[in-house]
Amino acid sequence: MGRVDPLSSLLSGIRAEGSVVSHAVLEAPWTVRFADGAPLTMVSVLRGGGALRLPDGTERAVRAGDTAVVRGPGTFHLADGPASFDRPHAEYGIACFTESAECTVQELGGIRWGDDPDGATALIVGAYRASGRRHERLLRGLPPVLVVSEDAEVCDWLEQAAADAALRSAGSQALMDRLLDWALVCTLRAWFEQAGSKAPHWYRGLADPLLAPALHAFHARPSQRWTVASLAAESGVSRALFAKRFTEVMGRPPLAYMTECRMDEAAALLSDTDLAVSQIARSVGYADAFGFSAAFKRHRGLSPSVFRTAAA
Numbered sequence: 001m002g003r004v005d006p007l008s009s010l011l012s013g014i015r016a017e018g019s020v021v022s023h024a025v026l027e028a029p030w031t032v033r034f035a036d037g038a039p040l041t042m043v044s045v046l047r048g049g050g051a052l053r054l055p056d057g058t059e060r061a062v063r064a065g066d067t068a069v070v071r072g073p074g075t076f077h078l079a080d081g082p083a084s085f086d087r088p089h090a091e092y093g094i095a096c097f098t099e100s101a102e103c104t105v106q107e108l109g110g111i112r113w114g115d116d117p118d119g120a121t122a123l124i125v126g127a128y129r130a131s132g133r134r135h136e137r138l139l140r141g142l143p144p145v146l147v148v149s150e151d152a153e154v155c156d157w158l159e160q161a162a163a164d165a166a167l168r169s170a171g172s173q174a175l176m177d178r179l180l181d182w183a184l185v186c187t188l189r190a191w192f193e194q195a196g197s198k199a200p201h202w203y204r205g206l207a208d209p210l211l212a213p214a215l216h217a218f219h220a221r222p223s224q225r226w227t228v229a230s231l232a233a234e235s236g237v238s239r240a241l242f243a244k245r246f247t248e249v250m251g252r253p254p255l256a257y258m259t260e261c262r263m264d265e266a267a268a269l270l271s272d273t274d275l276a277v278s279q280i281a282r283s284v285g286y287a288d289a290f291g292f293s294a295a296f297k298r299h300r301g302l303s304p305s306v307f308r309t310a311a312a
Helices: 006-011 082-086 136-140 152-165 172-198 201-206 212-220 228-235 239-250 254-272 277-283 289-300 304-311
Strands: 014-026 030-034 040-047 049-053 059-063 066-071 076-079 090-094 121-130 145-149
Touching: 006 136, 006 172, 006 201, 006 212, 014 172, 030 082, 030 121, 040 049, 040 059, 040 172, 049 066, 049 082, 059 066, 059 145, 066 172, 076 082, 121 172, 136 254, 145 172, 201 212, 201 239, 212 228, 212 254, 228 239, 228 254, 239 254, 254 277, 254 289, 254 304, 277 289, 277 304, 289 304
Parallel strands: 030 090
Antiparallel strands: 014 121, 030 076, 040 066, 040 121, 049 059, 049 076, 066 145
């Protein structure tokens, strides 16, 4: 069996789907209001720049080459500059997931807002839908907004790809959606690598040569009856050294981390599948439904059956 990648697993429930302004060019002064309530929204600035204003009023500058990922679900804004928030300006709304959604590559591909290409701001925007609950652990590890800078060559390539998709040829929407999925993974990986101590604990653990073998083994076989000793054996070190290092890097002891992961996976299975509680118990490493149900209620505050009803 190949090694399981936790980031890929957490991203499996988040996808771009009919959610793109492929090539918006804006002439100052302007603001764009993002009202989808999407779990994640990605804004890539190909040319020009502006300022993001988050729901709590925090502002963050973005420049050409920057890709910002904003964690939902609050409404946020992007403007050509901080001053435009409080002065007369053209305001545009993006809501890809409403019943009258207009944020599709067929409808907005290649649109030009304003008619001054010199110094104008060009954007690619993607909003991401979520299915189930598996992505929630990923969102807990992200700040309200993260910004990663790209090379000019990457921006040129993205803009050309967006322009190609806007030609409305067969498969253009699927092409743009997959491009946005790829861009999100690349942006998150780049931010995790740059974030250092601010990166999620599970990502830092995977980068640690002592912990990585054990983490990959656990995530590949979560149903196995893991102990601290058996995890330490995967890493080839003593139980004491492994437990000490794990707690330092991951911010919690090994058994607490495994319980958290198992309860998150159980919550996703209860929400997304019709599997019996006993089947879910075995799949996340519990010998019987009774022990699993007690652990789940301690962790989530609800029994598995009540949680499943509430989620539905």
